[in-house]
Amino acid sequence: MAAPAFGVHSETGTLREVIVCRPGLAHRRLTPFNCRDLLFDDVFWVKQAQRDHDAFAAMMRERGVAVLELHDLLAETLEIPAGRAWLLERRLSWQSVGVGLVAELRAWMETLPSRALADWLVGGVRAGELPFDAGSLFGSHLGASGFVLPPLPNLLFTRDSSAWLPDGVILNPMRWAARQPETLLMTAIYRFHPHFAGRARVLWDAPAGAAGAASLEGGDLMVLGKGTLLAGMGERSSPQAIGRLAQALFEDGTLERVIACRLPATRSAMHLDTVFTLCGGNVATAFREVADGVVCHDLRPGENGRTPSCRPERRHFFDVVAEALGYPRLEVVPTGGDTPEERAREQWNDGNNLLALSPGVVVAYDRNDDTNAALAAAGIEVLAIPGGELGRGRGGSRCMSCPTRRDPT
Numbered sequence: 001m002a003a004p005a006f007g008v009h010s011e012t013g014t015l016r017e018v019i020v021c022r023p024g025l026a027h028r029r030l031t032p033f034n035c036r037d038l039l040f041d042d043v044f045w046v047k048q049a050q051r052d053h054d055a056f057a058a059m060m061r062e063r064g065v066a067v068l069e070l071h072d073l074l075a076e077t078l079e080i081p082a083g084r085a086w087l088l089e090r091r092l093s094w095q096s097v098g099v100g101l102v103a104e105l106r107a108w109m110e111t112l113p114s115r116a117l118a119d120w121l122v123g124g125v126r127a128g129e130l131p132f133d134a135g136s137l138f139g140s141h142l143g144a145s146g147f148v149l150p151p152l153p154n155l156l157f158t159r160d161s162s163a164w165l166p167d168g169v170i171l172n173p174m175r176w177a178a179r180q181p182e183t184l185l186m187t188a189i190y191r192f193h194p195h196f197a198g199r200a201r202v203l204w205d206a207p208a209g210a211a212g213a214a215s216l217e218g219g220d221l222m223v224l225g226k227g228t229l230l231a232g233m234g235e236r237s238s239p240q241a242i243g244r245l246a247q248a249l250f251e252d253g254t255l256e257r258v259i260a261c262r263l264p265a266t267r268s269a270m271h272l273d274t275v276f277t278l279c280g281g282n283v284a285t286a287f288r289e290v291a292d293g294v295v296c297h298d299l300r301p302g303e304n305g306r307t308p309s310c311r312p313e314r315r316h317f318f319d320v321v322a323e324a325l326g327y328p329r330l331e332v333v334p335t336g337g338d339t340p341e342e343r344a345r346e347q348w349n350d351g352n353n354l355l356a357l358s359p360g361v362v363v364a365y366d367r368n369d370d371t372n373a374a375l376a377a378a379g380i381e382v383l384a385i386p387g388g389e390l391g392r393g394r395g396g397s398r399c400m401s402c403p404t405r406r407d408p409t
C-alpha cells in the first residue's frame with residue numbers, strides 16, 4: 001500500500017501525524033541568566049517537563065495520531081552519511097563557530113554516534129565540553145562555559161520552524177537569532193529522513209538569517225481550507241514575508257487567498273495562535289482584548305501575474321474568518337476570567353492556544369480552568385495536559401506540535 005501523502009488540509013480536521021520535541025539537554029541548559037535570551041520566561045524542572053510532555057504525546061497516540069519525536073528523527077537523519085554531511089557542513093559554518101573551530105569540531109562530530117550527535121545539535125555544546133582545547137579566537141573568547149553551538153530549547157515548539165500546507169511544507173525564516181538554526185535541522189530531516197525524503201514537497205524555503213526583514217513563523221499560519229491561508233503579522237511574521245509567500249504560492253497554484261492580519265508586536269501575542277485558535281466547526285477561542293483589534297488584508301493573485309492584489313478588510317476579524325470557513329459567524333469562546341487581570345493571566349498561560357485532534361476535541365493546559373470550562377460549556381471536549389512546566393516557554397499544545405498530516409473538515 002502506498003504511504004499516505006503528507007499535507008495539512010485544515011486546522012481542526014482529524015489529526016493523523018505530528019512532530020513533537022521532547023524536552024531534554026537544551027532545557028537543562030536554561031539558567032536564570034540566559035533564559036530570556038533563549039526566549040524562555042523561566043527555567044524548567046526538566047524531569048517534570050518530560051513527564052508532562054510524555055503525557056501530551058501519549059494522549060495523542062491513544063487517539064490514533066502518529067507521533068514523531070524530533071530527536072529521534074534527527075538521529076535517524078544523521079545515520080545517513082549524506083544527511084550527516086549536509087547538516088554538519090551548514091551548521092558548523094565559520095559564521096557560527098569561527099574559522100578556527102570549523103575543522104576540529106567537524107572532525108569530532110563526525111565520530112559521534114547519531115543519537116549523541118542529535119543531542120548535541122539540539123542541546124548545544126559548551127567550549128569546555130569539547131574533547132580538544134578550543135583555543136581558537138572564538139573558543140578563547142567564550143571561555144569554558146560559553147556555547148560554541150548554542151542550545152535550541154525552542155525546538156520544543158515544533159509549530160514554528162516549518163509549517164505544512166495542503167500540498168507541502170514551508171521552511172520558515174525565524175525572527176530571532178535564538179531560533180534561526182532550528183529551520184536547518186528541520187530541513188535536513190525533510191530532505192534526508194527516509195520517512196520524508198522525496199515525499200516532502202518544499203513549497204517555500206527561506207533560509208534563516210538570510211531573509212532580511214522577511215521573517216515568518218508557523219504559529220502565525222492557519223490553513224482554513226479551499227486554498228485560503230490565515231497569516232498573523234505581529235512580533236514574529238512580517239508583511240514582507242507574508243507578501244512573498246503569497247506571491248510564491250499563488251504563482252505555483254497551491255494557494256488562492258491569504259488573509260493577512262495585523263497583531264500587536266508584543267511577546268504575549270507573539271503569534272496569531274497565542275490569541276486565537278479554531279476548535280472545530282464554527283467554534284474558536286480568542287483573547288478578545290487583542291483579537292477585537294486585529295485588522296485584516298485580503299491578498300489574491302494579482303491581475304498582472306506577479307504582484308498579489310491587496311485589499312483592506314473593513315469587517316471584523318472573526319467575520320472574515322467565518323466567511324472563509326463557510327459559516328455565517330464564528331462562535332467565539334473568550335479567554336476565561338471575571339476580570340481583565342484573570343483573563344490576561346490565562347491568555348499568558350496559553351489558554352487560547354489549543355491543538356485540535358479532531359473537530360471539537362482539543363488539547364489544553366490544565367491550569368486554564370476558566371477558559372477550559374467555557375470551552376466545555378460551548379460543547380468542546382477539552383483534553384487537559386499539565387502546563388506548570390511546559391508553559392514556562394510561553395507556548396501551548398498548538399505551539400508544541402507540527403502536524404504533517406491532517407484531514408480536511
Ligand SMILES: NC(=O)NCCC[C@H](N)C(=O)O
Binds near residue numbers: 040157274394
Ligand atoms: N506558536 C507559538 O506561539 N509558539 C511559542 C513559541 C515560544 C518560544 N519561547 C518563542 O518565544 O519563540
